[in-house]
Amino acid sequence: MIKDMLAKLENQLLRSMAFQVEGDYSAALNGYEQAFEALCFYEKLGYKPEVETLWRRVLEAQPEPALVLFFHGLIQYHRGQYLSAAEAVHAAISLKPEVAFHYFLQARALTALADYSGACAAYDRIQELAPDSGVAQEGLHVLAVEKEMPGDDYYAWLQRFHEWLKPARYIEIGLGHGRSLALAGPETTAIGVDPYQGFWDKLDYVCPHGPATLFPLTSDDFFGKYDLREVMAQDTFDLGFIDGLHLFEQALKDFINLERYAQKDSVILIHDCLPIAPIVAERDRCTGFWTGDVWRIIPCLKTFRPDLKIMTIPTKPSGLGVVTNLDAASTVLSDNYDDILRYYLSLRCPESFDQRRMVCSVGPADENLIKGLLKIIP
Numbered sequence: 001m002i003k004d005m006l007a008k009l010e011n012q013l014l015r016s017m018a019f020q021v022e023g024d025y026s027a028a029l030n031g032y033e034q035a036f037e038a039l040c041f042y043e044k045l046g047y048k049p050e051v052e053t054l055w056r057r058v059l060e061a062q063p064e065p066a067l068v069l070f071f072h073g074l075i076q077y078h079r080g081q082y083l084s085a086a087e088a089v090h091a092a093i094s095l096k097p098e099v100a101f102h103y104f105l106q107a108r109a110l111t112a113l114a115d116y117s118g119a120c121a122a123y124d125r126i127q128e129l130a131p132d133s134g135v136a137q138e139g140l141h142v143l144a145v146e147k148e149m150p151g152d153d154y155y156a157w158l159q160r161f162h163e164w165l166k167p168a169r170y171i172e173i174g175l176g177h178g179r180s181l182a183l184a185g186p187e188t189t190a191i192g193v194d195p196y197q198g199f200w201d202k203l204d205y206v207c208p209h210g211p212a213t214l215f216p217l218t219s220d221d222f223f224g225k226y227d228l229r230e231v232m233a234q235d236t237f238d239l240g241f242i243d244g245l246h247l248f249e250q251a252l253k254d255f256i257n258l259e260r261y262a263q264k265d266s267v268i269l270i271h272d273c274l275p276i277a278p279i280v281a282e283r284d285r286c287t288g289f290w291t292g293d294v295w296r297i298i299p300c301l302k303t304f305r306p307d308l309k310i311m312t313i314p315t316k317p318s319g320l321g322v323v324t325n326l327d328a329a330s331t332v333l334s335d336n337y338d339d340i341l342r343y344y345l346s347l348r349c350p351e352s353f354d355q356r357r358m359v360c361s362v363g364p365a366d367e368n369l370i371k372g373l374l375k376i377i378p
C-alpha cells in the first residue's frame with residue numbers, strides 16, 4: 001500500500017510540474033506542498049531512497065537556479081529544517097527578488113524560527129508584489145498563531161494521546177488527506193469517517209502501524225446507518241477525534257453520537273476549539289485558514305455538562321479540545337439540542353484572544369498537567 005501511495009504522490013508531482021510549465025503557479029504550488037508534506041512522512045517511515053528520487057526529480061525539472069533554490073528551501077521547510085529553508089530561499093530571492101511566492105516561503109521559515117519581524121517584512125513584500133492574492137492577510141494569522149500558541153502543533157498532541165492511551169479502538173471524523181489517521185499506533189484499530197475523503201485513493205497517508213477501515217459517509221449518515229459497537233467489534237472506543245464539518249451544531253452532533261459509545265475514561269478530542277481571530281471563526285468561510293464556529297462547543301459543554309472534564313490545549317494552529325469523564329447514558333445534550341443551538345449560535349466570538357482563552361477553557365500546554373488534570377493515565 002505504501003508503494004501505491006508513493007506512486008500516487010509521484011503522479012501528483014508530475015501534475016504539479018505540468019501546471020508549472022503552463023505557468024499556473026498557484027495550482028502547481030498547492031500540489032507540490034501537499035505532496036511534499038506527505039513525502040516527508042514516508043521519508044521518516046524509512047522510505048528515504050524512494051523519496052530522495054522524487055525530490056531529485058522535482059529539482060532536476062527546474063528551469064533556472066532561483067527555482068532550484070526555492071524548491072530546495074521548500075523541501076527543507078517541510079522536513080522541519082527551517083534554517084536551511086530560510087537560507088535557500090534567501091538565495092533564491094537574491095537571484096529573483098520580484099517573485100512573490102519566494103517571500104511566502106521565507107515568511108513561513110522565519111516564523112518557524114521566531115523571527116517575527118523578518119516574517120512581517122516578507123509579508124509586506126508579498127503585499128507589494130501581489131496585493132490581490134490575500135496571502136499577506138492570511139500570513140498575519142499564521143504569525144499570530146505562532147506567537148499565541150508556540151510549541152507543538154496538534155499532530156504532535158494527537159500523537160501523544162495515542163502514546164498515552166494506546167487505544168484499542170480509535171475513531172476519527174474528518175480525514176483530510178489522512179495525516180491524523182496515520183498517527184494510530186500498532187495496538188490500535190482505527191475507523192475513519194469522511195464523505196469526500198473516505199477512500200484510500202483519496203488519501204496521501206497510510207496507517208503504517210495498524211489496521212484502519214474507512215467509511216465514505218457524512219458522520220450523521222455513518223451514525224444513522226451503523227452501530228459503532230458492531231463496526232468496532234467492541235462496546236466502547238478509547239479515543240475519538242472530531243475534525244469533520246467545522247460548524248458548531250455538527251461538532252455537537254458528532255460529540256453526542258460518539259459519547260453514546262464511550263466509556264468513562266474514553267477521550268474525545270475536538271479540533272479547532274481556539275480560533276486565532278473572529279474572522280476565521282465565521283460560519284461562512286471567508287478566509288483560507290478557517291476554523292468555523294466549533295469553539296462554541298467548549299462553553300456549551302461546560303454549561304450543560306458540568307460532569308465532563310474539559311480543557312482546550314493551546315496548540316497550533318487552532319487549539320485542541322479534550323473531553324473525558326464521559327457518560328454514554330447521558331441524554332442532556334440531545335434533550336436540550338434545540339435550546340443549546342438557540343443559546344450558543346447567538347454567542348459572539350470574543351474579540352480578544354485572552355477572552356477566547358477564557359471562554360474556551362484553555363489550560364497550559366503542559367503534558368504532565370494535562371495527564372494529571374484529565375486523569376487519563378492512572
Ligand SMILES: C[S@@+](CC[C@H](N)C(=O)[O-])C[C@H]1O[C@@H](n2cnc3c(N)ncnc32)[C@H](O)[C@@H]1O
Nearest residue numbers: 174175176179180194196197218219243244245
Ligand atoms: C480539516 S479536514 C480533516 C483533517 C484531518 N483530520 C487532519 O488533521 O489531517 C476536514 C474533513 O472533514 C470532512 N468532512 C466535511 N463534512 C463532513 C461530515 N459531515 N462528516 C464527516 N466528515 C466531514 C472533509 O471532507 C474534510 O476531509
